[in-house]
Amino acid sequence: MQGDEARLLLGFPPNSRPSPSQIKAAYRKKVWEWHPDLFPVHEKHSAESKFKLVSIDVPLKLSPVF
Template sequence: MRGDEARVLLGFPHNSRPTPSQVKAAFKKKVWESHPDLFPVNEKLKAESRFKRISEAYSCLLSATYSRVVRTGVPRTHGGRGNRALIGIPFLFIILGTIGLGGFNASRAYKKQREDYPSHNPFLP
C-alpha cells in the first residue's frame, strides 16, 4: 500500500504529513468504527476487508522507511557505504610499516640477546 492511499484511508488529507501520534489516534478511531464484531452477519465480510486495509495502512504509515521519507521528504539512500574501507587504511599502514621497518628484526634481536645472555633459571629455555 502506498503512503498516499494509506493517509486517505485513515482520514488524512492527500498531501498531509501526520505525526506518529496522529496516525495512532486516527487508526484507533477507524478501527473502532469498522471492527467486524460490531456489524451484523451479512455485513461482516465487508467490514473484515475494510478492517484489514486499515491495519495495513497503519503499519505502512508507521514503518521506519516511510516515517523517514515523510519527516525529511527524501527517500533513504546508501551513499555513505563506500567510506568504511577508507577508515581501515591508516591501520593497515601501521601494520605494514611495522613489518617493513623492522618488525622481524626485533624478533632476531631478541633471539641474539637470549643466546648472548642465557638465563640461569632452569625453568626458562
C-alpha cells in the same frame, strides 16, 4: 497501497503530513470503526475486508510510526 493512500484511508487529506500521534489516533479510531464484531452478520464480510486493510496494510505502509 502507498503511504499517501494509507493516510487517505485514515481520513487525512492528500499529501498531508500528520504527526505520529495523529496517525496513531486516527488508526485506533478506524480499527474500532471497522471492527467486524460491531456489524450485523450480513455486513460482516465488507467490514472484515476494510478492517484488514486498516489493521494490516496501514501499519506496513506507515511503519516508522508504528
